[in-house]
């Protein structure tokens with residue numbers, strides 16, 4: 001497997017700047033998750049690494065080798081696309097075999113069978129191997145397209161929201177399987193998701209993209225606990241970080257415009273009065289929706305709380321983040 005390095009990558013489509021001078025090193029054997037809202041440049045980044053699209057400026061190297069001018073096949077990457085693309089006239093088995101049957105690889109037949117069987121089992125799709133690719137549910141098609149990447153043993157896996165159309169149970173099963181595959185094989189993965197839990201649990205590193213710029217790169221914990229901006233802080237955490245005017249609570253630095261409070265950074269029981277609007281029991285978590293000086297806040301509380309709508313609860317911030325008017329972190 002291999003380290004992937006992007007150096008000064010820019011890409012525009014007409015007047016749309018999709019990537020703006022992105023420099024990032026994806027360490028060998030790491031699981032890097034790209035985060036950012038729609039249009040941030042996540043898919044474009046994967047396409048640049050794969051060689052499906054070429055950057056306007058910058059270099060990409062894989063395993064220390066400059067990839068400029070090399071085709072996707074020569075780059076030895078396996079990509080799972082955001083929109084799954086199967087060969088509709090082929091069966092599931094034939095779709096899974098396809099990457100191994102390339103003349104370049106020359107994989108022996110029993111090895112192909114073993115690999116296809118193993119991957120089908122991991123993806124819980126063994127019972128559909130003889131179905132036509134079109135005779136599948138959306139989630140099954142998505143698993144077959146993941147399978148087509150997993151049967152191979154590429155330098156780098158590129159995956160664009162591969163679990164997005166699966167139900168919660170399958171999603172959490174496959175999250176664990178993908179993480180295991182990566183951990184056991186030492187594969188390098190560049191992975192796009194909007195799912196908080198996927199990002200927090202699978203990533204060794206997270207890259208935060210904002211309008212084509214890489215604004216922060218670090219471990220999920222670093223991004224969560226030490227975000228460089230209100231934008232980066234808002235990418236991780238469920239419920240989301242609360243962002244309020246800084247002067248709502250005492251103690252803000254003079255250059256702070258807003259205070260960022262993660263739900264767990266709101267202490268209940270002392271401080272100033274707030275109104276309980278709603279209590280949400282989610283099973284593993286109980287969320288408290290509060291109104292504080294005309295601002296909505298979300299925090300978490302004890303699962304056995306007897307608080308209810310209309311109650312008054314005292315709150316105070318603990319370990320808040322402060323941000324300036326432009327959204328940058330201030331200390």
Ligand SMILES: Nc1ncnc2c1ncn2[C@@H]1O[C@H](COP(=O)(O)OP(=O)(O)OP(=O)(O)O)[C@@H](O)[C@H]1O
Nearest residue numbers: 013016017018036037038039040041042043044045
């Ligand atoms: N082939 C293309 N032609 C024109 N514009 C494009 C093309 N591909 C991407 N863009 C533009 O580049 C920007 C980044 O797009 P990209 O697909 O990388 O976003 P994304 O982060 O993957 O978003 P999403 O979460 O919606 O998939 C967007 O403004 C998009 O409209």
Ligand SMILES: [Mg+2]
Nearest residue numbers: 042043044082
């Ligand atoms: Mg995309």
